[in-house]
Amino acid sequence: MRATLRWAQSDLRTHRGEALFLVLATCGIAMSLLLATALFGYATNPWQRVFSQTRGAHVWIHTGTSTDLEKLSAVNGVEAAAGPYATSSTTLASRGARATVELRATPHLPGVDRPLLTAGRWLDPRTPRGVVLESQLARALLTSPGDALTLQGTSEKITVVGVADSAETHYRPGGKPGLVWALPAAVQRPDGQAIGLRLIHPDDTDYAIQRAVTVLGAGAIDDVSTWQQARNEAQGENRLIGQVLGLFGVGSLLAAGLAVHGAIGTRIRGHLRDISVLKAVGFTPGQVVRTFLCQHVAYAVVGALAAAAVTETVGSHLPGRLGDAVQVWRVLPGHTAAQILIPVAVVLFIAATTGLAAWRAGRVPPVPGARAAATSGHRAFRSGRHPQRSRPRITHRTSFSTARPLSAATRRAIGGGVPAALVLGLHALIARPIRFVSSVARLALPLLLVVVAVSAWTTLDRFHSQPERFGAPAALTVRSHEGLSDQEVRELLLGLPQIAAVYPGVEVAALVPGQTATIALRGLGTRQSPYPVSLAEGKAATARDEAVAGQGLLDLLNAKVGDWIRVTVGDQPQVLHIVGRSIEPENAGRVITTSLDTLRENDPSLGPALYQLRLRPGADPHTVARHVLTAGDDRLDVHTVPGPADELSPLRGVVAGLILVLALIALIEVLTTIAATVRESERDLLALKAIGLSPRQITAITLTATGCTALAACVAGAGIGMPLARWLIDTQGRSSGIGSGIAQSPPPALLVIFALAAVIVSTGLAAVPAARAARRRLADSLAAAA
Secondary structure, three states, X not given: OHHHHHHHHHHHHHXXXXXXXXXXXXXXXXXXXXXXXXXXXXXXXXXXXXXXXXXXXXXXXXXXXXXXXXXXXXXXXXXXXXXXXXXXXXXXXXXXXXXXXXXXXXXXXXXOOOOEEEEEOOOOOOOOOEEEXXXXXXXXXXXXXXXXXXXXXXXXXXXXXXXXXXXXXXXXXXXXXXEEEEOHHHOOOOOEEEEEEEEOOHHHHHHHHHHHHHHHOHHHEEEEEEHHHHXXXXXOOOHHHHHHHHHHHHHHHHHHHHHHHHHHHHHHHOOHHHHHHHHHOOOOHHHHHHHHHHHHHHHHHHHHHHHXXXXXXXXXXXXXXXXXXXXXXXXXXXXXXXXXXXXXXXXXXXXXXXXXHHHHHHOOOOOOOHHHHHHHHHHHHHHOOOOOOOOOOOOOOEOOOOOOEOOHHHHHHHHOOOOHHHHHHHHHHHOOHHHHHHHHHHHHHHHHHHHHHHHHHHHHHHHHHOHHHHOOOOXXXXXXXXXXXXXXXXXXXXXXXXXXXXXXXXXXXXXXXXXXXXXEEEEEEOOXXXXXXXXXXXXXXXXXXXXXXXXXXXXXXXXXXXXXXXXXXXXXXXXXXXXXXXXXXXXHHOEEEEOHHHXXXXXXXXXXXEEEEEEOOOOOHHHHHHHHHHHHOOOEEEEEOOOOOHHHHHHHHHHHHHHHHHHHHHHHHHXXXXXXXXXXXXXXXXXXXXXXXXXXXXXXXXXXXXXXXXXXXXXHHXXXXXXXXXXXXXXXXXXXXXXXXXXXXXXXXXXXHHHHHHHXXXXXXXXXXXXXXXXXXXXXXXXXXX
């Protein structure tokens, strides 16, 4: 053991650079996984993020105005309380849109359940009639800071000064009222109170409610809501993001593992001469294995601890979404466990990887080249020939360090004036095909994942920039009040120059026989003016009884394009012929769309209940909505149509962060490749100088080999990554009900720039060590070649 430690200490002094590289590589891998975990929690659980940032209340209790809620602050198990606040239930109107809300008198920014501002500012006594709206309510009312809202039944106006996120249950039309924070002066007629309780132990929610009922009395409490209810409602929208990030997480883990394996294997290959010396002086194979295992586990422990420390101290200061993710991750459940388990898993993985490589090192013979000689003699014996002893001949056909002759094409290329550095650099890769393929495969994996991430980014970008191709051809939905006929509404809307087309329609809930779930049956447009459905398969519904369906509906009914289906609206059946499959981002794809004429022929009582508006290019939906409300004289309700990727908007920033993480893993693999290439070039240095190559040409050979490896990895990554990305995105779209056919590939120019950047970075990193190796002394070169 003492000899093992002394050799390990001597090796550390001799190879400080290699030890530092392994520590930094381990640190980079562990940090990449920690950042990927932070990004995963940040994107897949936005409710938890908001709850943690706002110090959300675990229980909200609503009572009448006469109840003394101050007593609940002293209930056992309550850490802190928000309020009590006076509340008033009312209805707000904005440009024809209406919403039931709860005005909450908030004199100052609370410490518990603190609203997280996303736009504007907080309440200011200098604006006594100013309010802050919960973000989902603001979207429903089409409002932003600076807009004026009307209290229904009065002529009073209030001004929106801010929009904020909250961890409470969000606004739902016909369900949960929207939340509006206001100064006490704006809540003139309170009809209730509300208090939020933040508990010491969140799992004691039921006990805290029972204690509140005991203290206040059962008849005093009007409504109770808990953090579990709000979380369950919010988390149902994030399954897709979780699956996408989970896939990237698994891929990143595999890429990181291969990068570590390559780095350790490369280092042990560079110590074959030292291993032979250790065997010659009496080290057993077990001692050699333990030596390398202890060395690399120690490096891994140092690197993993450094990664955890850097992520914890500096991670929140990283720019962009990465810094935000780390800052929020610290207060999410499971942060401490992940901060411990991920570095431990990295150390264990490196120990397993090192054990395999060290076991191979333990089988190295004491005399270099003995294995090759033994193998040659064994082959000669089996062939009936005796191995002949002769002095090795060195000719122009012998390739340095490979003992393989130069091919005729290689010699013709050199003789034809092709730069020798280029030819020999390519030959160095071809002469070691297994090692070259292994390096390309390890580097191609993170680059492949980058291509998949860029494809996902491109698809999301197309969703936002071209919604008409992905199930949202209309930008606005208009509903009319009583007193306006269908003809009057159409004339009014078509009179606005920004509106290109108006499609009358109706949407009803329909029941499919044998199914307990309902589906959405839509009749949009007429046969003279058909609704522009986003088709992925089949044709548009133009004839009588024809319809198109979403992927979710086809899966629900186990049907396909060309089938006839029967649905029931109330007691009225509708028999429809499915002639196409449409891209449907709403209702999990469980939607049937036909023309309004078809529905009215089967059920004359159905009439237009809404109007879908297609705008002219360049028209702003919010501006057009204001014009429609003004022209309608408060007789129309206008709402923007949700974008097909609105729920996935957080994913764009997270994809950018994942690309940075994968780039870090690829950088570690590039450095490993550079180290192996430079070490091999040191063994060839004598031969290269003997044939008259200058240090600059020798450096160019290493740069050529490194650049070609990076280029091959880019080609492989793009060639496999693009079809893989299309398959993954379409498969995910099919499973979510949207349907396949939504995947978009990145522009070819972007992939070319990506490949050029990878080659330039790789050769740039290799320039300094290659130049230093090319200028080594002959004595050092002889020692390296020994």
